[in-house]
Amino acid sequence: MEINQAYASMDIPLEIGYDQTISQPSLVLEMTNTLELTSDSKVLEIGTGSGYQTAFLAKFSKHVFTIERIQPLYEKAVKRLDLLGYDNISYKLGDGSKGWEEYAPFDRIIVTSSAFKIPTQLLEQLANNGRMLIPVGTEDVQKLLLVTKDIQGLINEESLGYVRFVRLLDEEGRKL
Numbered sequence: 001m002e003i004n005q006a007y008a009s010m011d012i013p014l015e016i017g018y019d020q021t022i023s024q025p026s027l028v029l030e031m032t033n034t035l036e037l038t039s040d041s042k043v044l045e046i047g048t049g050s051g052y053q054t055a056f057l058a059k060f061s062k063h064v065f066t067i068e069r070i071q072p073l074y075e076k077a078v079k080r081l082d083l084l085g086y087d088n089i090s091y092k093l094g095d096g097s098k099g100w101e102e103y104a105p106f107d108r109i110i111v112t113s114s115a116f117k118i119p120t121q122l123l124e125q126l127a128n129n130g131r132m133l134i135p136v137g138t139e140d141v142q143k144l145l146l147v148t149k150d151i152q153g154l155i156n157e158e159s160l161g162y163v164r165f166v167r168l169l170d171e172e173g174r175k176l
Contacts, residue, residue, distance in 0.1 A: 027163070028053050031133050034146060034160065035108045037061045042103070044125065046096035046168070047112035051077035054089060057110070064089045065103050067096040097168055099125040106130065113168040114142040128153050135165040 032053070037043065041061035048054055048068035054077065057064045066089060068074040074093045081089055092100060096111070097119045105127035114135035126132050130149045135142035143159040150156070 028056060031110060031144075032056045032060065034133060035110060035131055037108060041107045042127075043108045043110065044100055044103075044106040044122075045110050045112070046099075046122070048077045048091070049073055049112060051081045053110070053112060054081060055084065055086065058086045058089050061108070062088065065092070065100050065106070066090070067092045067094055067100060069093070069095060097121065101125065108132070109134075111135070111168065112165065114163075114165040115168045118145070118147065119168075123147070123149075123155065133160075135163050139167065140164065 035041075035043070037057070037060040039060075039062060043057050043061045043064045045054055045057055045064055045066040048066040050073070054064060054066050058081070066077075068077060068091075071093060074091065078091050090103070096113075097115070099109075099119075099121050101121070104125035106125055107127050107130050109122055109126055109130070109132040111122070111132070111134040114137060116136070116138075118134055118136060122132065122134070126147070126149050128149055128151050132147040134145050134147065136145050137143055142163055142165060144161055144163045146158045146160055148156045148158075
């Protein structure tokens, strides 16, 4: 933790343990802005991590549903965000690739780990007029995709550039 504090003012990704990273602050800001959150937005976040992105989402939306598969990260993020006073966040420990069906549809979905392709269950849980951000591609490089669903439910994908994220894993630890 002390090592990361020395880098806190730098715009670089940082290790948060368990082979996970937090994106550089400029990318967190860009992704948050691209979601076009409103005070009525219901957001699904896949990959709570440290809770850094979660805090931004909670500040600018009505409610955030966030899923983390690594228990120690999950526990630390819940504690950290509760201490900061966020009361519009619901937490789940588990496989984020399946989304959170009982609370769907979501106006916005943000996936903070990469997949070889967009998980079908996440597309199904995106509301009409919804926006989803997800890194898609190989292990080494991915495109950050903005996926939109129009009022009729038609899907559009737009590449926002190249990124490199840790892999999205299912509950058995398989790379998706």
